[in-house]
Amino acid sequence: MEFKETMLSRKSCREFTDQAVEAEKLEKVITAASMAPLGMPKAGKPHLTVVINKDMLKTLGGLAGPERGDIIYGAPVLIIVSCPVTAPGLAEMNAACVVEMMSLAATDLGLGNIYLYGVTAALQHNDALKAELGIPENCIPLSALALGYGTEHVTVCKSFTKTLTENRID
Numbered sequence: 001m002e003f004k005e006t007m008l009s010r011k012s013c014r015e016f017t018d019q020a021v022e023a024e025k026l027e028k029v030i031t032a033a034s035m036a037p038l039g040m041p042k043a044g045k046p047h048l049t050v051v052i053n054k055d056m057l058k059t060l061g062g063l064a065g066p067e068r069g070d071i072i073y074g075a076p077v078l079i080i081v082s083c084p085v086t087a088p089g090l091a092e093m094n095a096a097c098v099v100e101m102m103s104l105a106a107t108d109l110g111l112g113n114i115y116l117y118g119v120t121a122a123l124q125h126n127d128a129l130k131a132e133l134g135i136p137e138n139c140i141p142l143s144a145l146a147l148g149y150g151t152e153h154v155t156v157c158k159s160f161t162k163t164l165t166e167n168r169i170d
């Protein structure tokens with residue numbers, strides 16, 4: 001896709017098919033994460049946890065309790081971004097940059113995706129699960145990207161996006 005088309009195509013996907021994400025596509029999304037700008041990278045870089053195990057996805061999706069339903073929307077892949085705490089706010093900003101890069105890359109590859117905070121908020125207080133996921137002790141899970149093949153129709157040129165950017169993208 002042209003970058004402009006990718007940008008205008010990105011939207012949150014909350015319904016996924018059972019189709020698995022190809023390893024090559026996953027690799028490209030992870031490469032995009034590594035290209036994100038980072039504040040104070042020498043003080044510690046983000047850690048990515050790529051979850052594809054169905055049991056673990058189910059556990060993570062249920063972390064907010066049965067009344068909230070599946071908080072990762074049945075996605076076949078969840079990439080958790082955990083960051084070391086360095087300067088105030090910096091870890092969150094770094095995580096956001098990483099997730100956004102991955103989101104645009106996933107969109108470009110035709111993958112439905114959604115930026116998720118809720119699942120990492122629930123995970124933050126679960127030390128046993130963090131250890132099971134291999135999240136380093138000095139890192140806090142801050143944001144995640146759920147991805148897969150979406151069932152939703154992607155609307156190109158959302159009016160909101162056009163309004164914000166109409167003087168800058170043509």
Ligand SMILES: Cc1cc2nc3c(=O)[nH]c(=O)nc-3n(C[C@H](O)[C@H](O)[C@H](O)COP(=O)(O)O)c2cc1C
Pocket residue numbers: 010011012013114115116117118119
């Ligand atoms: C920082 C951040 C955290 C988010 N966390 C969640 C979340 O936990 N659950 C969810 O369903 N959507 C989450 N979203 C997705 C937003 O709801 C969505 O981006 C917003 O409604 C705009 O819709 P769009 O992405 O389709 O443009 C999050 C988005 C951002 C940027």
